[in-house]
Amino acid sequence: MSGLWRNRDFQLLCAGQGLSQLGSQTSSVAIPLLVLRETGSPLAVGVVEAVWTTVQVAAFVPAGVIVDRYDRRAIMVSCDLGRLAATVALAAALLTGSASLTLFLLYCTVLGLLGAPFTAAGPAALREIVPGDGMVAAVSVLQARSQVTYILGPMFGGLLYMVSPSLPLWFDVFSFAMSALSIMALRTSLRVTATATAPTLAEAQAEATGRRRGMAGDLATAARFLRSARYLRRQILIAALLKLAFDGLMLAIIIVASLRSASGLSIGVIIGLTSVGSLAGSLLAPRLNGRFAVRPMVIVATLTCACLVPAMALTGDGLVLAALLAACSVLVTAASVLLAAQQVLMTPAELQGRVHSAANLVNFAFAPAGTVLAGWMLGVLPHAGVFLVFGAFLWAVALADLVIPAAPPPAAPPPETREPTGLATT
Template identity: 45%
Template sequence: MRLRCPGPRTGPPPGSLRRNRDFQLLCAGQGLSMLGSGASAVALPLLVLQVTHSPLRVGLVEAVWTGALALACLPAGPVADRFDRRTVLLVCETGRAVASAALAAAVLTGFSPLPVLLAAGVVLGFLTAPFNAAVLPAVREVVPESRLATALAVNQVRGQLAFLLGPVAGGMLFEAAPSWPFWLDSASYAVSAGCVRALRTHTGPPGREAAAGHEGWWRSFTTGIGFLWGERVLRRLTLIASAQNFVFDGVYLAIVVTSAREGASGGAVGMLTALSAAGAMAGVLLAPRVGRALPPSRVLLTTGVLCALLVGAMAFAASALVLAVLLAGCALAVAVAGSVLTVARLLRTPAGLQGRVNSAIGLLFMATPPLGSSLTGLFLDELPGWTLFLCFGGVLALLAFLAPHEAAFASADSLDRSNGVGHTRAHAMD
């Protein structure tokens, strides 16, 4: 039986999100954070390639950065559910600002060997995981339930806008000076910390804290995974998305390395990533309309097959621009499909378990990209890029046909009603 632990809270009055001060602060801070992350994300592989001239080491660094984030996901959930989420967000953003500034200073002074880059990835990963686990439940607490779906859509659009601008800025700044994208990253975290500090809404209901406080830490680590594993549809969606993350991390790294080998500048690589963000933004805007027109199973199958075809077509792309357009199409499809998992995660998870379930999903999401980066870096040393794109396209085609059928969603909804989880599904696609 699923329990709901809402507890008392002080929230904003219902109305337009434009007048919801705390939501606007959270959204602006997260958007700035993502802008800085997008800038440093495109600069990192370029920096490693510039320093080491080795795709394998690029893959290694990417694997350590994402692997640290994956390992930090389990303790991040209990942290987000035990403590005031505003405090968690503030500590994480402040720590990330300091860590990014230290990395930028190391690059500026020329002291950026592989161990320094790996250490920076570990620190940032262990600060990013609690932030990710706390930010979505925090949005849920500052926005009335009737406006939640709209708030999530607005938040996603602003996030994708940040990922659109961040890589372009990162690529251009890297061309000017390799340390500048990391300075931008640090500044974005600092401003985001200021936004979090200015929040007024209480983000740590006493009822939830009391419930989480009686659990031991190990029990807290496993509660989210246990709940996720018991939700058949949510479990299957998460595992498929995790496997897709493995593929897309490899696809992205293969595109960056291939483009750099062909002489593309940092700005050009940034534009390539920005086109991907533009596709994802279009997908976020399109997702509600697609969700009203098609059942979840049809959305997953259609977008999965489309991704498989687009990645397979990358094997025959004649230029970096064509690769960028194909990647943008994949990002659009992934964003539409991702709305199915986001809605399922928010509406099927009790309020008191949001942080732990989010971190369990985050763990599964982030556990596979390190393997994708490592294997891609290894194979790029030995094989031409087109063979990888064909292999990745085949894997995506298989995953598309493993998605849950409509009967699975229907039986899960019936079980939810019998257990008293009375969320209104219509809100999710408004």
């Protein structure tokens, strides 16, 4: 971990993206309130949120190809500046009283289109900046930073909104600017290069042919890699199924607490408790790295949750439910950090964008099913039954992962084959 603090470029990337995440969390609280204030329509709020999510999911497909073809530094800076311009336009329109539903939809479209390539480029940049033996610690720090922004961002956004409705957007403008500056200041080259584990001649020819065929060829190359990387494909699916369950459980807990007349403050505490559990898991991951293999860690984390979630059927107290989910989050987040680091290391440098876009696409595709399922079950089952169903689902995921044979993970390149980059020279 100490090497990360001497890694200048990692510190820049962590600080810049952390501030950007804080800005995004801040504005995410304000956008629904602003849409409702400007249009007076709850339906408009839902439409704006749906457009944002749908556009970003659709953009993940071309985003991976773009990230693997062009200079990743230029892509990330361009995405930041584009989102900055869109946010300035919306914030200015709010100040002049000219905001409209059409403008909100355009704003969300731009953020969705530019958010996908920026998200795909992040892990690819991390691979170049951090040596292989420091990857778990780096992912742990980034995950912990994200959890802190999830805790602080909504509260900060609410406070800024009380001062002035457009203020959260202006803070987001500032955060995009700082993120772009931090990426421009990186000394590490983020240009796409082939890995030391070079492909065979046939694979190289297939890659060259794919590039001549354009985006379809690039996507086919990534598909061939994922078909051959059975272990990696399996872990991406497991991570998506766990996200499905957790998103559904979070919604179920919030609704159950609300039906029992929990205050807005109590709901905020419930959400915060889960983030605290995830933060603890992020900090725990480096201590587990090397002591336990990744797959057994994922199975143990899933089995632990499969035991804790049915216990939620015994209570309707929101804080107790949140505490149980937070306990689940500790191990699941620790396992997720190890999985994310393994995914970065197992993926060739020239395929980073496409593989991470594919993983994000699977996550985004599965996540809504959890919330839809929770909402539907709350309408037809007693609250206890909802938690029992999710518990059974987690048991099924854990047992399937335990019983179905899995290919062993391929060996990652030795840490000594990659030099640490961006280290301070003072």
